[in-house]
Amino acid sequence: xxxxxxxxxxxxDQSPWPLLGSFSVFSLLMGTIKWxxxxxxxxxxISLITTLLIMYQWWRDITRESTFQGLHTMKVNKGLRxxxxxxxxxxxxxFLGFFWxxxxxxxxxxxxxxxxxxxxxxxxxxxxEIPLLNTLILLTSGLTVTWAHHSLMENNYIQxxxxxxxxxxxxxxxxxxxxxxxxxxPFSIADSIFGSTFFMTTGLHGMHVLVGSTFLMVCLSRLFxxxxxxxxxxxxxAAAWYWHFVDVVWLFLYISIYWWGS
Numbered sequence: 001x002x003x004x005x006x007x008x009x010x011x012x013d014q015s016p017w018p019l020l021g022s023f024s025v026f027s028l029l030m031g032t033i034k035w036x037x038x039x040x041x042x043x044x045x046i047s048l049i050t051t052l053l054i055m056y057q058w059w060r061d062i063t064r065e066s067t068f069q070g071l072h073t074m075k076v077n078k079g080l081r082x083x084x085x086x087x088x089x090x091x092x093x094x095f096l097g098f099f100w101x102x103x104x105x106x107x108x109x110x111x112x113x114x115x116x117x118x119x120x121x122x123x124x125x126x127x128x129e130i131p132l133l134n135t136l137i138l139l140t141s142g143l144t145v146t147w148a149h150h151s152l153m154e155n156n157y158i159q160x161x162x163x164x165x166x167x168x169x170x171x172x173x174x175x176x177x178x179x180x181x182x183x184x185x186p187f188s189i190a191d192s193i194f195g196s197t198f199f200m201t202t203g204l205h206g207m208h209v210l211v212g213s214t215f216l217m218v219c220l221s222r223l224f225x226x227x228x229x230x231x232x233x234x235x236x237x238a239a240a241w242y243w244h245f246v247d248v249v250w251l252f253l254y255i256s257i258y259w260w261g262s
Contacts, residue, residue: 003059008075008143010065017058024051059218066235067227077234084238088245090105091208096248098204099256102197105247106261113192117261122194123186124262131258134174135250141170142247145240150222155230164236167243171213180207198257205253212246215239 005011028051031044066072072080106117114120125131148163182199190201219236222228228236 008073010071010073010076012065015058015061017054017061021051021054021058024054026160046155063222063227063235067222067232070232080234080238081182084241088241091245092249095201095204098197098201099192102201102257105193105197113194117194119192119194122191125181125185125239125258127254127258127262128164130177133253134177135254137170137174137177138250140245141167141174142169142244145243149237149240152228152232152233157223160228161220161223164216168216168220170212171209171216171243174209175206175213177226178202178209198261201253201257205249207251208246212239214241215242 025046028044028047031047033039035041035044105113109115109117109119120123144163144166146163148167151157151159151163173189187195187198189195216239219228219239222235
């Protein structure tokens with residue numbers, strides 16, 4: 001790399017991870033289709049392992065560039081912030097499509113649904129049981145991740161670790177409860193448009209909780225290794241933004257699908 005550059009941008013070195021990651025994710029897609037149709041998980045399992053290994057090594061390289069080589073200048077940091085904001089905006093529109101499908105079906109139920117919502121024969125969840133508990137869990141996790149962020153900005157290492165650890169635990173608890181809820185569900189994804197929109201929207205959100213929990217766990221390990229400082233912690237800040245987005249989406253989901261929709 002040329003050390004005599006006269007610009008604040010980071011021109012990345014050649015890396016094998018984008019190309020290998022593309023092939024691995026494509027193989028994961030094919031393996032998932034094979035699992036759906038042939039009930040064979042071999043290709044999906046191998047592809048999942050290779051994808052996780054590639055992700056780990058790609059993140060490791062970015063961590064080295066930002067933390068140890070100092071290549072993430074203020075200009076680069078600004079670009080990363082814009083990238084994260086645009087990514088979250090695209091995710092908002094992604095969820096908007098599923099909410100649109102739900103309200104399209106629920107506000108004017110067709111004759112096939114018995115002209116009522118929820119459709120005839122569907123037994124819905126009680127919104128005051130597990131869904132309400134999950135709402136409290138996610139709201140609390142939003143508080144703990146904010147506590148961790150402010151502690152980090154104040155150089156309070158112990159409280160930052162405590163707040164981030166609690167957030168990861170609460171994210172895992174949410175996932176366990178949602179898995180239990182799916183296991184006990186009195187309807188399936190094949191039960192009319194209600195089942196389809198319910199499992200697609202809540203399942204997509206659940207996947208985002210898993211991704212966000214992974215994001216926060218990576219940040220927790222980096223915090224433990226002293227990679228973050230009061231002025232250099234955008235990786236953690238991006239994870240916090242993502243987690244707040246997950247919180248807000250759940251509030252809309254709880255109010256519309258669990259409470260109003262039932």
